[in-house]
Amino acid sequence: MYLPALQNTDPAIRDLIIAEEKREWDKMRLIPSENYASAAVMEATGSILTNKYSEGYAKKRYYEGQQFVDQVELLAIERAKEAFGMPHANVQPYSGSPANMAVYHAVLEHGDTIMGLALPHGGHLTHGWKVNFSGKTYNSVPYELDPETELLNYDKILEQAKEVKPKMIIAGYTAYPRTIDWQKFREICDEVGAYFHADTSHITGLILGGAHESPYPMADTGITTSHKTLRGPRGAMILCKEEHAEKIDKAIMPGLQGGPHNNTTAAIAVALKEASTPDFKAYAAQIVANAKALAGKLNSHGFRLVTGGTDNHLILFETQQSKGIGGREAAKALDKAGIVTNCNTVPFDPNPPFKPSGVRIGTPAVTSRGMKEAEMEKLGDWMARAIDNVENDAELSAIAAEVKELCKDFECPGINPKNW
Ligand code: DSN
Numbered sequence: 001m002y003l004p005a006l007q008n009t010d011p012a013i014r015d016l017i018i019a020e021e022k023r024e025w026d027k028m029r030l031i032p033s034e035n036y037a038s039a040a041v042m043e044a045t046g047s048i049l050t051n052k053y054s055e056g057y058a059k060k061r062y063y064e065g066q067q068f069v070d071q072v073e074l075l076a077i078e079r080a081k082e083a084f085g086m087p088h089a090n091v092q093p094y095s096g097s098p099a100n101m102a103v104y105h106a107v108l109e110h111g112d113t114i115m116g117l118a119l120p121h122g123g124h125l126t127h128g129w130k131v132n133f134s135g136k137t138y139n140s141v142p143y144e145l146d147p148e149t150e151l152l153n154y155d156k157i158l159e160q161a162k163e164v165k166p167k168m169i170i171a172g173y174t175a176y177p178r179t180i181d182w183q184k185f186r187e188i189c190d191e192v193g194a195y196f197h198a199d200t201s202h203i204t205g206l207i208l209g210g211a212h213e214s215p216y217p218m219a220d221t222g223i224t225t226s227h228k229t230l231r232g233p234r235g236a237m238i239l240c241k242e243e244h245a246e247k248i249d250k251a252i253m254p255g256l257q258g259g260p261h262n263n264t265t266a267a268i269a270v271a272l273k274e275a276s277t278p279d280f281k282a283y284a285a286q287i288v289a290n291a292k293a294l295a296g297k298l299n300s301h302g303f304r305l306v307t308g309g310t311d312n313h314l315i316l317f318e319t320q321q322s323k324g325i326g327g328r329e330a331a332k333a334l335d336k337a338g339i340v341t342n343c344n345t346v347p348f349d350p351n352p353p354f355k356p357s358g359v360r361i362g363t364p365a366v367t368s369r370g371m372k373e374a375e376m377e378k379l380g381d382w383m384a385r386a387i388d389n390v391e392n393d394a395e396l397s398a399i400a401a402e403v404k405e406l407c408k409d410f411e412c413p414g415i416n417p418k419n420w
Helices: 004-009 011-026 039-045 069-084 096-107 133-137 154-164 182-192 204-208 242-256 262-274 278-300 327-336 364-368 373-388 393-407
Strands: 088-090 113-115 168-171 195-199 221-225 236-240 314-318 342-344 358-362
Touching: 004 011, 011 393, 039 262, 069 088, 069 236, 069 262, 088 242, 096 133, 096 195, 096 221, 096 236, 096 242, 113 154, 154 182, 168 182, 182 195, 204 278, 236 242, 278 314, 278 364, 278 373, 327 342, 327 358, 327 373, 327 393, 364 373, 373 393
Parallel strands: 113 168, 168 195, 195 221
Antiparallel strands: 088 236, 221 236, 314 358, 342 358
16 A cells, blocks of 8 residues: 555545646656656655754754754755855755745845846746835846847846846846856946846756856855756755855844754755766756757747747747747647646737746656657657647547657656556
8 A cells, every 4th residue: 555644544635646646657747847856855855854843053953852953954055065166055945935035135125126037038026026025125127138039138237237236136047948147147246236146946957967057156145946957855045155144044044934844954965965966967968958859849840939949948939929829728738638838928928927928848857757859859749739739629638648658658756656
């Protein structure tokens, strides 16, 4: 019997977990922020470390009984410092949003001017979007992508920064398919006297695997979630220069959070260990190779790709003008066809975020299953077929059956179908 204690206590939840495991096994998961955590990461996440309260930091806790939890946290910190090459790491943030909040709280005053990429252009909510705390607490003056190329225009960002004199510039995105020139951001920040804050959440796995340049040690501060390309648990880390360390630690605890989630901290340590292996390097390179192959295939089917392609794990493609199908409609049809994506605005989208013109996809999860370029070719064909048949449920079900058949040959880390 699989999950026997749950079967005894709460069979409804057990059934839903197994149903989700089957969904994750049977479908091509292309949401670029999702992945498969390894069995080792899952064991740490599900461990008894969840039982312990540890407000404070190693050797300076408020409660007793920290003999082992201190070691877990110190190990995670050491691995984070070494992986990113930064002098200070805080591994306690519950996720990316509180991590960003803590950094702003530590180095900014309320009302200070910040510049992050506008949300509809691929920025994150917490990079100064108006409905978010970051846009309400700080004077957010977002930068945008170049209307011609849909790329970051570093000259324009510098021009804007000289005009608005931000205290912080934020780089790192959720829907930008190209590499980021961190050195350019360092130079812009130096020229206007701003802090350079990097949010590498989406691309941390690529950075640690050598498939994207690192913003460190150039950035003053940085955050990353731990569950995207990094493939760890749902959590986050903050990296920073020594001069910000004390303020950032205080901003997390007691400023924003109580006890850290020690089971997550342990799983972050495991993920960082996994990320230091040659296998992880190969995985990072394959993510990019797969994204390029899939992008090429979609392009050949007549989809307009934002920026014309990809250099990382992510592809943003336009469906409204390319095919006369809205992004949401396309994403729903793809889901019925066993291909899980999310609808997304494209830069300068004439349509609102709830009815955007594009679809965002990424290759981290399918790459974790061992899929390669040949599978991406098939995937691109299925996607085009599904979007050509958004109202044809029989055709979408037929594609889903083909997808499921292919998925049978590719194991999902952390899931064992023999358990069912
Ligand atoms: N929700 C994440 C993403 O999908 O990119 C960002 O926080």
